[in-house]
Amino acid sequence: MSDAAPASPSGGSNPKRRRRWHRFVLRSVSLVVILTSLALVGGAVLKGLPIAAPPWLQARIEGRIAEMVPTARVRFGEMVFVVGEGWRPKVRLRDVVISTPAGQEIISFNEFKATFATRPLLKGKIQPKVLSLSGVVARLKRDAQGRVSIRGGQAAEAPAREAATLPQLIGQMDEILQSPALGALRTVELRALTLRYDDERVGRGWTVDGGRLILQRDGRDLALSADLAVLSGGAGVATLAVNYNSRIGETAADFGVSFDGVAARDIAAQGPEFAWLDVLRAPISGSVRSGLNSDGRFAPSNATLQIGKGAVQPNALTKPVPFDGARSYFSYDPAKRLLRFDELSVRSPWITGQATGTASLTTDGMQGPLTELIGQITLSNLVANPFELYPEPVDLSEADMDFRLELNPFRITLGRLQISDRGKTLLVDGELAADPGGWRLALDGRMDGLEPDRLLELWPEGVKPKTRKWLGDNLIDGRVHNIDLAFRTAPGKDQHSFLAFDFEKSTVRFLKTMPPITGGQGHFSLADDRLVVTVDQGEVAPPLGGSIRVDGSSFIIPDVRVKDGAPAVIRLQTRSSITAALSLINFAPLSVMDKIKMPVRLADGLADVKGTIAVPLKKGGKVQDVNYHFAGALRAVRSDVLVKGRRLEATELDVTVDNTGFRIGGPGRIDGVAFNGAWEQPIGKGAAQSALRGQVTLDQAALDAFGVALPDGTVSGQAQADIALEFARGEKPKFALTSALQGVRLRVPQLSWSKPAPTRGQLNISGRLGDPAQIDTLSVGGPGLSAKGTVDLNAGGSLNRVRFTNLSAGQWLNAPVDLIGQGAGKPVKVAVRGGSLDLRRAEFGPSQGGSAGPPMQITLDRLQITDTIALTGLTGTFDTRRGLDGAFQARLNGQTPVSGRVVPQNGRSAVRMTAQDAGGVLRSAGLLKQVTGGTLGLTLLPVGSGGAFDGELTMGGIRIKQAPGIAALLNAVSVVGLINELNGDGIYFDKVEGRFRLTPDSLTLTEGSAVGASMGLSMDGVYALNSGLLNMQGTITPVYLLNGIGSVLTRKGEGLFGFHYTLKGQAKDPSVSVNPLSALTPGMFREIFRAPKPELPAVEGNTQSILPAKPAEAEKRVVPKYDGR
DSSP states (O other): OOOOSSSOOOSSSOOOHHHHHHHHHHHHHHHHHHHHHHHHHGGGGGGGGOOOOOHHHHHHHHHHHHHHHOOEEEEOOOEEEEEEEGGGGEEEEEEEEEOTTTEEEEEEEEEEEEOOOHHHHHOOOOOEEEEESSSSSEEEEEOOSSSSEEESOOOSSSEEEEEEHHHHHEEEEEHOOOOOOTTTOOEEEEEEEEEEEEEETTTTTEEEEEEEEEEEEEEEEEEEEEEEEEESSSOOOOOOOOEEEEEEEOOOEEEEEEEEEEEHHHHTTTTTGGGGGGEEEEEEEEEEEEOOOTTSOOOOOEEEEEEEEEEEOTTTSSSOOEEEEEEEEEEEEEEEEEEEEEEEEESSEEEEEEEEEEEEEESSSSSSSSSEEEEEEEEEEEOOGGGOOSSOOEEEEEEEEEEEEEEETTEEEEEEEEEEEEEEEEEEEEEEEEEEEOOOOOEEEEEEEEOOOHHHHHHHHHHSSHHHHHHHHHSSSSSSEEEEEEEOOOOSSOOOEEEEEEEEEEEOOSSTTSSOOOEEEEEEEEEEEEEEEEEEEEEEESSOOOEOOOEEEEEEEEEOOOOSSSSSEEEEEEEEEHHHHHHTTTTTTTOHHHHOOSOOOOEEEEEEEEEEEEEOOTOOOOOGGGGEEEEEEEEEESSSSSTSSSEEEEEEEEEEETEHHHHHHHEEEEEEEEEEEEEEOSSSSSOOEEEEEEEEESSSSHHHHHOOOTTTSSSSEEEEEEEEEEOOOTTEEEEEOOOOOOOEEEEEEGGGGEEEEOOOOOEEEEEEEEOOEEEEEEEEEEEEEEEEEEEEETTSEEEEEEEEEEEEEETTTTEEEEEOOSTTSSOOOEEEEEEEEEETTTTOOOSSSSOOOOOOOOOEEEOOOSOOOEEEEEEEEEOOSSSSEEEEEEETTTTEEEEEEEEEEETTEEEEEEEEEEHHHHHHEEEHHHHHHHHSEEEEEEEETTTTEEEEEEEEEEEOOOOOEEEOOHTTTTTTHHHHHHHOEEEEEEEEEEEEEEOSSEEEEEEEEEEOSSSEEEEEEETTTTOEEEEEEEEEEHHHHHEEEEGGSOTTTTOSOEEOOOOOOTTTTOOOEEEEEGGGGGGGGGGSSSSOOOOOOOOOBOOOOOOOOOOSSSSSOOOOOOOOO
């Protein structure tokens, strides 16, 4: 056997002890030989016959040995002498024991034989020629520093022979063989040798049992051979055949060892060049040839190893890596510490191949154990099937490997493993270590390129089979390059693996129901159980709309192991026409366009869309289990389909599509109308109808576009409006438009109403789109106006009728109104169909524009003239060019029929009214109940804006009956006949005239007169309408037919002689006062008894009457007849 480090030529560390041991051996052997030789001479005559020495002779010999070698004791059980052929004497000793004086055994033999040389014996010299020992027991030890020692027997204290190396220990035989006593020795044989070998460097021991050793000398040449059976504690027995050749006195030597069935670990322990075998658990047969140089250093060695079936297993907890066998031819240069493998072949279910290369060794000190081995080898004829993962082994061209091996603990560091396969190169680096708990492996690999089919061949079917199948089904043709791989495993920790590569010109199928990606260029990665495929470039060709760029798209399986875990995620980033994008998402399992019942050709334009599709990884998955979400931008959009019958255009719109619905939104134009909104179509069972909601620019053009026909000039300016369109299948789209009208000027000239553009208002329009549009609701409001109704359009879209069920203008109009179209470019006709109008607050003004519009047909439930005077059931036809102008028929306060005319004046309306029952009018007005008959003419001119009027009243042919005030007056002047007349048929007045100012609170009579044959009367004063109080004055002229001759000198209704009176208090029962002296005063001087005329109440600062001045009368008319009593 050999050692690793070069040996020192020096001997043991204690030369004196070594020399004593030499002398002891020489003297012991010489003494035994001399004493026994004496007996041989005497027994020469007994040639060929064994002669046993008597006990006394044995005792004399043992005693003599003790005298000659006092440091040792020799005992033996039997001594036999024989003279053999050629007169060569022989001696045989049995049970020989050599011990110390204290009785401690040094060495023992079962049998000792010696044959002596004849020629020296004839000269009186006794020299052994052949020595044979049987049953020798010895102990061989190598200490931690690599030095070897040998001692006989089992005692640890026995003298030991030491040397730096085993060959040097064997070489120490030269000193013994050069002694004169052994000058004739030619052969030494040891049989039944038992040798215990303990190696402290590796902490192991071996036992050689039944060994045979032969030493032969031929002149100065020595030849040592041995056959040994080694017991190492296992079930088998290894055999060794050793030969050693040297020249006596020289250090140089050659030796060789042949062995069979030796455990790999036993061989690994013998030297650093074999240490790499320590990880094998297999029997090894082979041979080693080496030698010693003249300086005592080891010469290069050559080894042949045949390794039997076994496994690689550095420690008991690492999983064995099996192999069927291996073979190695290598040499080792200890000076360079270089191993050279001429062949290293292995046969294994996992890998089979051959390797050649070199390895540089590093040891712990000159003679210490191997610390690391750095190798460079080339592998060829590789056939791999690790873990028997492949149905058939995979052939690989060749490989080059740079590595470092460390044994304590075991670790292989791959600096470079370069594997060539079909013109491609795989580079691997990493580390394999045997930790206390098992294997720890870390590998990283890179490869320049590979064909997809070859990649699948190298991917074992049993490793992530679903991922492998997915790759085979979905990455088709093309080229794979820039391959990266990694693997990590350690005891007690999860395994980690990584595979990534780039691909190009490939067909990638991301969902089997959808068109594949062609011309695909991208990246594949499998990090542990997360699979990601990214497409940097590629396109999809759906049936419609052209190709779709899908650059930047990806496919992700979060966990390839889990069946019902996180779903696979497809992330699409597309650029295409809108039609192509919609065509793609209409493939199963999405079928978006089919679900919303919309065509794929929904719009023209471009689409930039990103989205995800989450697909469950389980069998029997349903369509509803697939979740998707897309979002992006549509550009240069044009559609006649999205809003049926309308042209939609937009520079850019946002689009989102998911399981809940489809949405397109943003700014654009519908039939030229600016809008900013969104069209939404819910998806799912029971989903609502689609809808378009947003904001539009409201102007006349927008109303025209949506078929909302309003009178020309009604709308000007622009405002923002909210619009909502709802699309139900089989029905015309519903629409609703609302706006605050800020920015729009509204104008209704027929009502003299307008809304300034900055002012807020309110507009609601709803109905259905169509040809023509159907407007179910039109609601408009603003300061002073509120209207709600419907719009009917003609077949061509022109206005038929706007029907306001309630139109409220300020506080003066509250009525249902119709606006009736008269044709394009013509003013509409206005028809009021009831309601109420208050002339006190009405602000009719002249309509603007040129040509006259059609007359306004008015039917009013109530026309309020004053607080107490109203016309009900009014009907009439009015012109609105200058304001409200037209004739009417009505009833006063719902009672007395009247007729008249309304004319515009000062922004309000003046009323001229006539009636054939003046008494009825006065009764209906709540003024006088005692007047009957007669005719009436009344003019009311608006003054100011607060509901005040200046009025003029004329009545003719009336009678006054049972009037308390007049009765009291007549009684005061003691006109008995007139009182009777009053209580009878009534006092007849031919003519009654009056001028007054009527306000909401009072009636101020500035001039009033009544004349008849029986009486004349003048009056002025104030009547408080709210309290019923009056304060009147005037003159009563009895027998006006005669007395009225002097009226030329008096007021109208007064005669030459009359009585001045006052009426005060409640109108129902006034207080009457008459000045009797006034009757004695002619009319021209009667003013001295009269109070001043009442002043007109101020109306917005106006205290003057607006009534036209009365023309001067040419003559005072005298009542032509007397129609009294």
